[in-house]
Amino acid sequence: MNVSAIEIINGKYWANDGWVKFESIRIIDGIITAINSDDPIEPLCVIDAKGGIVCPGLFDLNVALREPGYARNGNIDSETRAAAAAGVTQLCCTPDSQPVNDTKAVTKLIKEQANLSANCEVLPLGALTKALKGEQLSAHASLKEAGCVALSNGAAPISNLLVAQRCFEYAKTQNMPVFMTPMEKDLYEGCMHEGAVSTAIGLKGIPAIAETIAVAQLLQLAKATGVQLHLSQISCAESIQLIAEAKAAGTRVSADVAIVNLLYTHESVKGFNSHFHCIPPLRTEQDRQALLEGLKSGAIDAICSAHLPWEAAEKRMPFVETAVGMSSIESLIPAAVKLNENGELKLEVFLKAMTENPRNILHKEQNTIETGATANITVIDTEQKWVVEQQQTYSKGDNTMFYNEEVKGRVIATLCNGRLTHNTQDLNSKNNC
Amino acid sequence: MESEIQLTPSGRLKHFLSVSGLSRALLTEILDTAESFIEVGERNIRKVPLLRGKTVVNLFFEPSTRTRSTFELAAKRLSADVLNLDISTSATSKGESLSDMLENLEAMASDMFVVRHSQSGAAHFIAESVTPNVAIVNAGDGWHAHPTQAMLDMLTIRQHKGSFEGLKVAIVGDILHSRVARSQIRALNTLGVAEVRVIAPNTLLPNDVECLGVKRFTQMEDGLKDLDVIIMLRLQKERMQGGLLPSEQEYYRLYGLNQQKLAMAKPDAIVMHPGPINRGVEISSDVADGPQSVILNQVTNGIAIRMAVMSMAMSGQTETNTSRKEALE
Numbered sequence: 102m103n104v105s106a107i108e109i110i111n112g113k114y115w116a117n118d119g120w121v122k123f124e125s126i127r128i129i130d131g132i133i134t135a136i137n138s139d140d141p142i143e144p145l146c147v148i149d150a151k152g153g154i155v156c157p158g159l160f161d162l163n164v165a166l167r168e169p170g171y172a173r174n175g176n177i178d179s180e181t182r183a184a185a186a187a188g189v190t191q192l193c194c195t196p197d198s199q200p201v202n203d204t205k206a207v208t209k210l211i212k213e214q215a216n217l218s219a220n221c222e223v224l225p226l227g228a229l230t231k232a233l234k235g236e237q238l239s240a241h242a243s244l245k246e247a248g249c250v251a252l253s254n255g256a257a258p259i260s261n262l263l264v265a266q267r268c269f270e271y272a273k274t275q276n277m278p279v280f281m282t283p284m285e286k287d288l289y290e291g292c293m294h295e296g297a298v299s300t301a302i303g304l305k306g307i308p309a310i311a312e313t314i315a316v317a318q319l320l321q322l323a324k325a326t327g328v329q330l331h332l333s334q335i336s337c338a339e340s341i342q343l344i345a346e347a348k349a350a351g352t353r354v355s356a357d358v359a360i361v362n363l364l365y366t367h368e369s370v371k372g373f374n375s376h377f378h379c380i381p382p383l384r385t386e387q388d389r390q391a392l393l394e395g396l397k398s399g400a401i402d403a404i405c406s407a408h409l410p411w412e413a414a415e416k417r418m419p420f421v422e423t424a425v426g427m428s429s430i431e432s433l434i435p436a437a438v439k440l441n442e443n444g445e446l447k448l449e450v451f452l453k454a455m456t457e458n459p460r461n462i463l464h465k466e467q468n469t470i471e472t473g474a475t476a477n478i479t480v481i482d483t484e485q486k487w488v489v490e491q492q493q494t495y496s497k498g499d500n501t502m503f504y505n506e507e508v509k510g511r512v513i514a515t516l517c518n519g520r521l522t523h524n525t526q527d528l529n530s531k532n533n534c
Numbered sequence: 535m536e537s538e539i540q541l542t543p544s545g546r547l548k549h550f551l552s553v554s555g556l557s558r559a560l561l562t563e564i565l566d567t568a569e570s571f572i573e574v575g576e577r578n579i580r581k582v583p584l585l586r587g588k589t590v591v592n593l594f595f596e597p598s599t600r601t602r603s604t605f606e607l608a609a610k611r612l613s614a615d616v617l618n619l620d621i622s623t624s625a626t627s628k629g630e631s632l633s634d635m636l637e638n639l640e641a642m643a644s645d646m647f648v649v650r651h652s653q654s655g656a657a658h659f660i661a662e663s664v665t666p667n668v669a670i671v672n673a674g675d676g677w678h679a680h681p682t683q684a685m686l687d688m689l690t691i692r693q694h695k696g697s698f699e700g701l702k703v704a705i706v707g708d709i710l711h712s713r714v715a716r717s718q719i720r721a722l723n724t725l726g727v728a729e730v731r732v733i734a735p736n737t738l739l740p741n742d743v744e745c746l747g748v749k750r751f752t753q754m755e756d757g758l759k760d761l762d763v764i765i766m767l768r769l770q771k772e773r774m775q776g777g778l779l780p781s782e783q784e785y786y787r788l789y790g791l792n793q794q795k796l797a798m799a800k801p802d803a804i805v806m807h808p809g810p811i812n813r814g815v816e817i818s819s820d821v822a823d824g825p826q827s828v829i830l831n832q833v834t835n836g837i838a839i840r841m842a843v844m845s846m847a848m849s850g851q852t853e854t855n856t857s858r859k860e861a862l863e
Contacts, residue, residue: 297745301554303654303677303716308741372539372662373655417633417663419653421676 112150128476131519157468158190158477160459163405170199175410175497181220183496185523187430188479188512196228197255203228203239208247226253235259241275253280260286269326278329283315294367294382309337316340320347332356336381338391345400359407375423404454406430410498428498438510476516485511548850549661549670552679553720567842585614588645595621595651608840640665654678669851684717686839704731707767733757737778761799792818
């Protein structure tokens with residue numbers, strides 16, 4: 102939406118370790134021109150924050166846009182629109198499209214589509230190996246030139262350590278960070294966490310060591326090669342300990358956790374609820390608590406949505422046969438509000454893990470809320486209640502964690518690089534737009 | 535959670551998916567009802583009209599001789615019309631999804647599906663999301679549950695031991711991959727035995743097996759002491775190929791039940807096996823055919839238990855459907 106003058110009223114923003122209440126934030130031609138200014142200007146769009154939060158736009162490190170290749174489940178337009186509705190202004194899209202994003206052409210296609218949709222800034226992750234097969238290096242330098250910000254092997258483990266080592270060395274040569282989801286392939290043959298629940302309901306489990314062994318190996322490789330390593334979707338308590346030790350020893354490593362692992366455990370799978378069929382799996386309460394602690398201590402840097410939308414039929418099968426993953430981006434804010442209200446994770450920690458820290462990982466300048474800055478802003482009503490259902494959301498997937506549940510906390514408006522990309526208020530009739 | 539799907543608001547059975555979540559009273563009702571059906575099998579005319587006019591569809595996505603034929607006999611003795619579908623050669627091989635296929639069968643006015651499937655949770659999925667108005671009886675799903683097998687074993691135990699109180703029971707063999715063991719453990723604990731043990735090498739035991747309410751034993755000598763009931767499980771040949779065991783010979787030497795090992799249990803201990811048995815792999819012939827073996831009683835009881843469960847689930851489902859129709863009118 103192209104609106105040249107916007108005023109956000111009646112909210113608070115985070116500055117210098119504290120919340121600052123404001124009367125108004127004025128944005129003209131995409132730039133924050135004034136905070137609490139009385140000068141009248143016309144025409145003006147007014148967004149009422151209703152006492153809620155204004156923060157820098159969220160940065161999501163792990164989103165599957167499903168295009169090219171999986172249009173039945175989502176496309177760049179639908180999923181970036183969902184991102185805007187989730188308050189996300191920048192996102193990294195995973196390379197596991199079809200064809201895989203292992204060439205300049207695919208990267209360019211993604212960038213062009215994203216620019217056409219103009220819902221948020223899309224920063225592609227290039228495939229670390231050709232076709233994500235874990236056998237041959239992809240053209241890291243070309244991918245970087247085309248706009249890839251980092252390399253990733255998606256959720257496909259590289260079982261050959263020699264290949265992994267060479268990938269790390271080559272990525273380091275190109276000065277590109279490497280995103281890895283730690284998975285030891287031979288131990289990863291299951292569909293949920295191996296533990297009391299998998300034992301009770303007879304599903305094959307994925308033990309914690311399937312992750313921790315891979316974390317240990319990847320940390321050793323990162324140390325040896327000097328590459329900047331980012332570990333995606335950590336799920337186990339012991340992984341966090343390994344990461345914290347590596348950080349203390351000076352290894353260039355960061356880590357993120359998927360939002361669903363902060364809220365749910367393997368208990369959610371008890372009734373064979375296929376919406377909770379995720380990789381990495383939902384683990385124990387002890388793991389969940391350790392993940393929350395890891396965010397507070399800084400061992401884990403970022404939170405991601407790990408958004409992976411599927412059409413409904415893909416989740417309507419016996420549990421094992423259902424597609425893996427969750428359409429989770431539009432659940433980010435309700436999840437954060439819930440964690441905050443449960444006293445488990447302060448909203449400030451959540452916001453830091455979705456704004457400042459992901460930008461640091463990718464060496465991006467920080468978005469700030471101050472006069473002169475380009476508006477990358479998310480406006481959140483932390484009190485608004487709504488039902489997470491298909492009619493209320495933009496993603497093509499309805500495989501959500503809050504499936505048809507009433508939740509609290511909603512994004513009122515999003516501004517990405519100065520443009521209004523999402524807005525729930527009726528600007529034309531109520532205000533002076 | 536499992537009880538919610540299986541029961542009517544008044545607490546009667548409407549699906550039979552798992553023993554988990556069912557009360558001791560309900561399990562006892564199943565056993566008592568089955569007991570009354572044993573007599574039907576001894577009559578000249580072995581039929582009762584409880585399911586007359588109802589259509590039962592046997593949906594076997596996995597091959598089975600014994601379970602399928604006892605379900606078929608049970609349904610016929612209850613006077614139901616029975617349709618047997620061999621799914622491996624049917625719709626799903628043409629690419630039709632499971633839910634589409636079942637919705638079609640429901641449209642043909644089926645009243646009950648007896649489902650066997652290789653995936654854990656398949657019967658739940660059907661009962662919860664696909665055809666909630668058709669009574670679903672689980673005839674075995676993946677490693678999850680085989681509740682009619684467990685209940686026929688309970689009936690066999692009760693017939694021989696009188697009650698469950700004070701009994702010590704061990705299940706020997708591949709617990710990890712066994713839906714039978716999972717259902718037996720739940721049933722035994724709900725019915726109030728003194729102790730349930732599992733005996734197997736660690737490769738055939740889930741890491742958290744104690745969570746099921748059992749004591750873990752890895753040596754037969756320790757586990758067999760003071761037992762009233764020994765349940766042997768079938769060992770699948772795949773376990774050797776999968777690297778879980780070195781050989782059948784070594785397994786038999788360590789865990790196979792022979793007279794010498796049987797002597798470690800109580801003198802009046804009974805020996806059970808869900809079948810089909812591998813003689814010389816998990817059990818010796820002289821034990822399988824010996825005086826303490828009750829393996830053939832189990833087969834006879836299988837028909838009675840299935841009649842009990844089918845008649846109870848059908849009546850619960852009919853009650854639910856009738857009250858739903860009345861509410862709509």
